[in-house]
Amino acid sequence: MTALPLHPDPAPALTLPPLGFAARRSRVLGVVRRDFAALRRSPIRIFEILFWPTVELLLWGFVTLFLRTQRVPFVVAFLLGAVLLWQVLQKASNEISIAFLEDIWSRNLLNVQVSPLSSTEYLVGLVLFSLGKVVFAVAMMAGLAYALYGFGVTSLGVGLVPFMGVLLLLGWSLGLVGIAAVLRFGENAQVIAWSLVFVVQPLAGIFYPVSVLPAPLRAVSWFLPASHVFEGMRTVMAGGAVPWDRLAWAGALDVVYLALTLALYAWALGYARRHGKLSRFGD
Amino acid sequence: MAILEATRLAKRFGPVTAVHDVSITVAEGEVAALLGPNGAGKSTTLHMLLGLITPDAGTITLFGMELARHRVEALSRVNFAASYVDLPGPLLVQEVIDVFARFYAVRRPKERVAEMIELLELGPLRRRRLMDLSSGQRTRVQLAKALVNAPRLLVLDEPTANLDPDAGDRIRGLLSRVARDSGAAMLITSHNMREVERMCDRIHFLAEGRVVAAGSAAELAGHYGAEDLEGVFLKVARG
Numbered sequence: 177m178t179a180l181p182l183h184p185d186p187a188p189a190l191t192l193p194p195l196g197f198a199a200r201r202s203r204v205l206g207v208v209r210r211d212f213a214a215l216r217r218s219p220i221r222i223f224e225i226l227f228w229p230t231v232e233l234l235l236w237g238f239v240t241l242f243l244r245t246q247r248v249p250f251v252v253a254f255l256l257g258a259v260l261l262w263q264v265l266q267k268a269s270n271e272i273s274i275a276f277l278e279d280i281w282s283r284n285l286l287n288v289q290v291s292p293l294s295s296t297e298y299l300v301g302l303v304l305f306s307l308g309k310v311v312f313a314v315a316m317m318a319g320l321a322y323a324l325y326g327f328g329v330t331s332l333g334v335g336l337v338p339f340m341g342v343l344l345l346l347g348w349s350l351g352l353v354g355i356a357a358v359l360r361f362g363e364n365a366q367v368i369a370w371s372l373v374f375v376v377q378p379l380a381g382i383f384y385p386v387s388v389l390p391a392p393l394r395a396v397s398w399f400l401p402a403s404h405v406f407e408g409m410r411t412v413m414a415g416g417a418v419p420w421d422r423l424a425w426a427g428a429l430d431v432v433y434l435a436l437t438l439a440l441y442a443w444a445l446g447y448a449r450r451h452g453k454l455s456r457f458g459d
Numbered sequence: 460m461a462i463l464e465a466t467r468l469a470k471r472f473g474p475v476t477a478v479h480d481v482s483i484t485v486a487e488g489e490v491a492a493l494l495g496p497n498g499a500g501k502s503t504t505l506h507m508l509l510g511l512i513t514p515d516a517g518t519i520t521l522f523g524m525e526l527a528r529h530r531v532e533a534l535s536r537v538n539f540a541a542s543y544v545d546l547p548g549p550l551l552v553q554e555v556i557d558v559f560a561r562f563y564a565v566r567r568p569k570e571r572v573a574e575m576i577e578l579l580e581l582g583p584l585r586r587r588r589l590m591d592l593s594s595g596q597r598t599r600v601q602l603a604k605a606l607v608n609a610p611r612l613l614v615l616d617e618p619t620a621n622l623d624p625d626a627g628d629r630i631r632g633l634l635s636r637v638a639r640d641s642g643a644a645m646l647i648t649s650h651n652m653r654e655v656e657r658m659c660d661r662i663h664f665l666a667e668g669r670v671v672a673a674g675s676a677a678e679l680a681g682h683y684g685a686e687d688l689e690g691v692f693l694k695v696a697r698g
């Protein structure tokens with residue numbers, strides 16, 4: 177082995193001041209690079225990003241074609257729009273919990289946890305990368321929906337951006353709950369990470385209007401940011417205006433939920449540290 | 460100056476007292492060992508020093524900063540490797556080192572990665588995936604990761620546990636040179652007595668969560684009337 181390229185007092189020269197902006201950016205982008213490299217090296221995962229959205233799109237596309245022959249009005253566009261937006265929610269939720277679980281599966285969690293990466297930086301990194309994947313998957317689906325069924329996402333108009341924003345924030349909150357559950361209850365709680373988003377599905381009026389729900393569930397759905405997105409989507413597609421007041425309410429709910437789930441994550445991490453759980457994953 | 464000062468650490472897991480009233484000081488440039496039988500509380504102690512486990516009682520000061528309040532600054536100057544952790548399997552060797560260079564906010568990550576690859580003789584493995592490496596090769600990548608920020612304190616939990624005698628010997632030689640040339644302090648656990656004798660300036664003996672003896676290998680041998688560290692270990696472990 178050759179002469180050691182180690183610096184006598186490396187702290188100032190070799191690394192950036194740890195609390196400065198440049199160091200924070202380095203750490204956040206480190207998370208993004210890590211996830212990107214992992215994805216690039218796992219063809220199966222790339223396949224998966226494309227597989228489920230395509231299957232769902234085909235399924236609901238043919239359902240709508242069938243319904244069209246039955247002369248059910250508007251339904252065609254509703255369902256395809258719903259499938260697209262549902263994918264935003266589901267992906268946002270699952271992608272960030274997968275990124276966390278991958279550290280457990282590869283027994284890398286301790287390396288991450290003893291690094292100077294703060295919880296916030298770690299989560300910002302996960303969110304940035306999941307954003308990239310969601311945008312990619314949705315763009316791909318939108319193209320496919322247009323090619324196969326002549327459905328253009330642009331029919332959602334200016335509402336598309338806030339619709340997606342509300343769903344992304346909700347998805348990240350749900351993903352955080354999944355991560356917190358794993359930190360608190362151990363790896364078996366990963367089923368929570370996968371399935372929580374499906375609890376939202378029947379309540380949020382994705383494929384049907386919220387008005388079909390019984391009154392108590394309708395009340396619950398009022399507190400789900402996603403309901404307002406899917407209701408709003410149907411309004412816009414039926415030729416109405418974007419319901420900004422409902423979207424503002426949904427956005428406010430998102431902010432509250434995100435604050436609560438961040439607090440939950442912080443508590444679960446503290447719990448895991450107090451009970452020595454971080455080194456027990458993967459056993 | 461003490462790089463690490465841990466005072467009166469305690470940790471219980473339910474009915475088990477893993478660590479009880481442990482105080483350890485590691486000086487600048489010192490290579491220290493935590494020794495003791497299985498379940499003595501070595502890993503628990505190291506994990507508390509790294510912020511992975513919150514102590515029930517006691518304080519931890521790294522580089523004069525309290526760990527609980529200056530986590531990011533303190534951990535920036537520390538690093539860690541252990542036989543029971545791994546690095547992300549799908550990534551290439553050079554990608555893994557690069558990612559950790561960024562986690563530790565290294566100024567010129569590309570150059571530093573090249574230096575680490577050279578130092579640990581990882582050139583031929585540079586573009587191999589971690590999951591395809593042997594455990595000895597993985598240990599070298601872990602050490603590249605552990606040295607990437609030129610830590611002032613390197614914490615190693617049984618670093619040579621998975622290695623054959625030759626690979627273990629090379630890693631020991633490398634670590635000794637790192638300690639000498641960079642002045643980094645090290646805190647090591649090991650069940651290999653000769654390794655500890657060869658590398659460590661100071662040894663803290665743990666048994667049932669307590670420090671029962673501390674000193675250099677020679678001092679301990681003298682104190683216990685034993686021939687070598689193995690003899691000390693057997694006397695201490697068997698009470």
Ligand SMILES: Nc1ncnc2c1ncn2[C@@H]1O[C@H](COP(=O)(O)OP(=O)(O)OP(=O)(O)O)[C@@H](O)[C@H]1O
Binds near residue numbers: 456477497499500
């Ligand atoms: N997260 C945990 N939950 C419950 N008990 C724990 C936990 N971590 C450690 N213990 C217990 O605390 C004690 C000390 O364990 P520790 O891993 O620190 O020992 P060690 O000295 O590192 O042993 P070894 O040489 O086998 O690695 C053991 O009795 C162990 O069972």
Ligand SMILES: [Mg+2]
Binds near residue numbers: 501
């Ligand atoms: Mg141990």
